[in-house]
Structure formats: structure tokens, C-alpha cells
Amino acid sequence: MTDGEPAAAEARTRLRTALEGDPVGAARELLGAVLRHGPVALRVVETEAYDGRVDEASHSFRGETDRTRVMFGPAGRLYVYFSYGMHWAANVSCSEVGHGAAVLLRAGEVIDGVEFARDRRGPRVTDRDLARGPGRLTQALGIDRRHYGADLLAGTEIDGVPLRLEPRTHAPEVATGPRVGISRSVDLPWRFWIPGDRYVSAFRPGQRR
DNA sequence: TGCACGATGGACT
DNA sequence: GTCCATCGTGCAT
Numbered sequence: 001m002t003d004g005e006p007a008a009a010e011a012r013t014r015l016r017t018a019l020e021g022d023p024v025g026a027a028r029e030l031l032g033a034v035l036r037h038g039p040v041a042l043r044v045v046e047t048e049a050y051d052g053r054v055d056e057a058s059h060s061f062r063g064e065t066d067r068t069r070v071m072f073g074p075a076g077r078l079y080v081y082f083s084y085g086m087h088w089a090a091n092v093s094c095s096e097v098g099h100g101a102a103v104l105l106r107a108g109e110v111i112d113g114v115e116f117a118r119d120r121r122g123p124r125v126t127d128r129d130l131a132r133g134p135g136r137l138t139q140a141l142g143i144d145r146r147h148y149g150a151d152l153l154a155g156t157e158i159d160g161v162p163l164r165l166e167p168r169t170h171a172p173e174v175a176t177g178p179r180v181g182i183s184r185s186v187d188l189p190w191r192f193w194i195p196g197d198r199y200v201s202a203f204r205p206g207q208r209r
Numbered sequence: 210t211g212c213a214c215g216a217t218g219g220a221c222t
Numbered sequence: 223g224t225c226c227a228t229c230g231t232g233c234a235t
Binding site for chain 2: 048050057058059081083084085086087089091104106133134135136179180181182183
Binding site: 210213215217218222 | 226229231234
């Protein structure tokens with residue numbers, strides 16, 4: 001514990017620096033990081049980068065709106081959006097102020113508070129499926145529009161429940177491939193995951209219509 | 210003011 | 223593998 005404090009401070013600095021940089025580097029650095037909301041903690045195993053400057057699939061590509069505002073603000077804030085009329089998706093804003101970019105958290109392993117996560121997800125959901133997929137991930141953590149804009153690096157309380165992003169303790173292997181479920185800028189290999197990790201989401205080749 | 214369309218998940222064949 | 227529920231958002235009227 002005596003040596004732990006400087007190492008922890010260094011890890012926090014490395015995470016902040018990565019988030020303030022480009023979304024691809026941020027998406028890589030977030031693999032292995034832990035998002036903690038109250039009793040539930042999630043180890044991130046799959047991410048996707050979205051960069052409004054060059055990326056037609058990014059919500060920020062057409063500029064700042066009420067919805068996308070937080071993507072254009074400081075790095076390390078939670079960008080939450082509602083998808084398909086029923087799912088919430090969690091993203092971490094990155095890059096410098098004025099640059100609309102974020103990293104989508106696609107999947108993770110619930111490492112604390114499994115029973116709380118299962119209360120939200122349903123009694124028959126396996127541990128593996130608790131947060132395997134963007135909609136499942138937010139449901140397991142209990143994240144929704146109330147958490148829009150939360151400062152994940154400083155840590156904040158929403159409705160009395162603390163929400164915080166903790167840096168990883170070691171760098172995992174990283175695999176790269178095309179993003180899932182989008183119809184534009186499909187060639188950018190901006191999906192990142194921990195190879196072989198059983199909590200990575202199922203690969204769904206881009207379909208639609 | 211209207212409306213097409215998802216950065217999906219779950220149920221079902 | 224296929225189907226479809228469901229609604230906020232942004233752009234077209």
C-alpha cells in the first residue's frame with residue numbers, strides 16, 4: 001500500500017492524458033479500466049472510437065447539438081444517448097474542448113456487485129451476459145440520461161450514488177477491427193477489444209434493411 | 210409539425 | 223439464422 005499511492009496517481013494521470021488525446025488512443029487506454037457506479041463495478045473489455053472531425057458515423061459529425069454537447073466539452077465526461085427506443089449507451093468524451101469525440105463502451109465484466117447487476121438485468125441472465133453489449137452494459141450499471149455529462153475522472157454523485165472511472169492497473173493485449181452496427185465510415189478499424197476475453201460482445205456484421 | 214431512422218437486444222425458427 | 227419492439231433526435235417540410 002505504501003508504494004501503491006504514487007502508482008495509482010500515475011495511472012490516473014495516464015488515463016486523463018489518453019482521454020485528452022485522440023479517440024483511438026483513448027479507446028485503447030479504456031480497455032481494462034473500471035467504471036464504478038455505487039456497488040457495481042465493470043471492467044471494460046470492448047470499446048469503439050468516434051471522431052466527429054473525420055467520422056460520418058459519429059453523432060458529432062454534423063456539429064454540436066443539445067444531444068452531442070458533452071462530446072465537445074472536456075474529456076472524461078459521460079455521453080449517454082438513447083438508442084432504438086429502449087437502450088441507453090455509455091460513451092466517454094475525449095480530445096480537447098471543441099473537438100466532438102468520444103469512446104463507446106461496448107462490453108465489460110461485472111467484477112463487483114454482480115447481484116445488483118442481476119437485479120437490473122434479470123434473474124436468468126448469466127454472468128457472461130450481464131454487460132456484454134452496449135445496452136446491457138448501461139442496464140447492468142444502472143446508467144441512463146440522469147448521468148449525462150457526469151465527470152468520470154473527478155467522480156461525482158448522482159442521486160446520492162457515486163460514479164467514477166478508475167484507470168487500469170496493467171495494459172492488456174488489444175485486438176482491432178471494424179465497428180459494429182453502423183452504416184457509414186464502416187471501414188475505419190476503430191473497434192478495440194481484449195482478445196480472447198469471454199466478456200467481449202458477439203460480433204454482428206453490419207446488416208440493416 | 211411530421212417522420213424516417215438508428216453506435217440494439219431478446220425472442221423465436 | 224430472422225424478426226421486431228419502441229422513441230429521441232435531427233432534418234425535411
